[in-house]
Amino acid sequence: MDKNLQMRVYDSVIDAIGWTPIIKMKQIFSDNNVYLKSEFLNPGGSIKDRVGVYMLQEAEKQGIITPGQYIIEPSSGNTGVGLALMCALRGYKLIITMPDKMSKEKIQGLKAFGAEVIICPTAIEPEDPRSYYRMAETIAKEKNGWVPNQYFNQDNPQAHYLTTGPEIWEQTEGKVTHFVCSVGTGGTITGVGRYLKEENPNVQIIGADAVGSILKEAHEHPEHKYNPANVSTYLTEGIGEDFIPDTLDMDVVDKFYTVxxxxxxxxxxxxxxxEGLLIGGSGGAAVHVVKQISKNLKNDDVVVVITPDGSQKYYSKIFNDDWMKEKGFLH
Structure with missing residues (x-):
């Protein structure tokens, strides 16, 4: 068998996660070296395949969980799919709690794996028992299940430190000067940022935050106290927070931009x-940040921007002209 073909033969879908290509964005950034790391090409369609699988693998190694047990996770959808991949292979029962702003494609995708999906209100405080965070904890107690909790589980950033970061470094031959990604749990920017900073402390780590989230303000003014009731709602999925996750290391981030x-x-x-790249909304947010910084880039700068997931999960929203007009985004 041809060696290159042999390398593409895997024992399971889990082995196909990672080593997503980076693709130069020649049309939008014709004067800059901007590469998009296409995480939508993972088997489950997002960067969260890395996290979902790694969290369960580590929990199994530590004897925290055994097949047949309930796994319950609050998720905007993508981590849920990563968990669902592993649960399907290993025989776990999966329940995902989600905020009500998520696309129907994400919900149906989770159900396709056999996961149970519980929809919770978005516009409430995280401590409210109806929030998707607290609902997951309540169900876990009822089912005697385990909550991986991507917002606090350090295996989340570790998955990116071990895989995404090294991939970017190798793919750019160590030439990457700027790394840009949207930030939710902070796992990607923390794990990748730590790895790249170890290789080259001068690499700029830049986060995209949603208008209505507190992450940018918390980074710039860590001494402030934040009232979740003052946080405004927004529609971009998988980006921004109304609290600071334990998985987000603010010291790794050089700068945040809001979108x-x-x-x-x-x-x-x-x-x-x-560009012909089927990216999702949080990827669009990150690319918008690259647009903001592009005018200050040098000729030899190399930017890598992450697109966490793909367009297929947003056909009913972002790529639906009627929905975009209804929300006032198309005129």
Whole structure:
């Protein structure tokens, strides 16, 4: 068998996770070296395949869980799919709690794996018992299940420290100067940022935050106390928070930029139509940040931007003209 072909033969779907290609964005950034790491090409369609599988693998190694047990996780959808991959192979029962702003494609995708999905209100405080965070804890107690809790589980950033970061370093031959990604749990920016900073402390680690989230303000003014009731709602999925996750190391991040829903969604559509890359909304937010910094880039700078998931999960929203017009994003 040809060696290159042999390398593409895997024992299970888990082995196909990672080593996603980086693709130069020549149309939008013709004057810069900007590469998009296409995490939507993972088997479950997102970067969260890495996290979901790694958290369960480590829990199994430590004897925390055994097949047949309930796994319950609060998720915007993508981590749920990563967990669902592993649960399907290992025989776990999966329950995902989700905020009500998530796309129907994400919900149906989870159900396709056999997961139970419970929808919770978005516009409430994290401590409210109806929130998708607290609902997961309640169900775990009722079912005697385990909550991986991607917002506090350090295996989340560790998965990226061990895989995503080294991949980017090798794929750019150590030439990466800027890393940009949208931030939710903070696992990606923390894990990748730690690895790249160890290799080269001068690499700039840049986060995209949603308007309405507190992450940018918390990074710039860590002495402030934040009232979750003052956080405004937004529609971009998988980005921003109304609290600071334990998995987000603010010291790794050099700078945050905020992005509106309209900026994120219009940039997402632009990337698909100009670059042929089927990215999702949080990827559009990150690319919008690259646009903001591009005017200050040097000729030899190399930017890697993460797209966490793909367009297929947003056909009913971002790529639906009627929905975009209804929300005021298309005129």
């Amino acid at each position: 509106t829903d309209e900026e994120a969604f219009l940039t997402t559509r632009e990337v698909v139509r100009k």
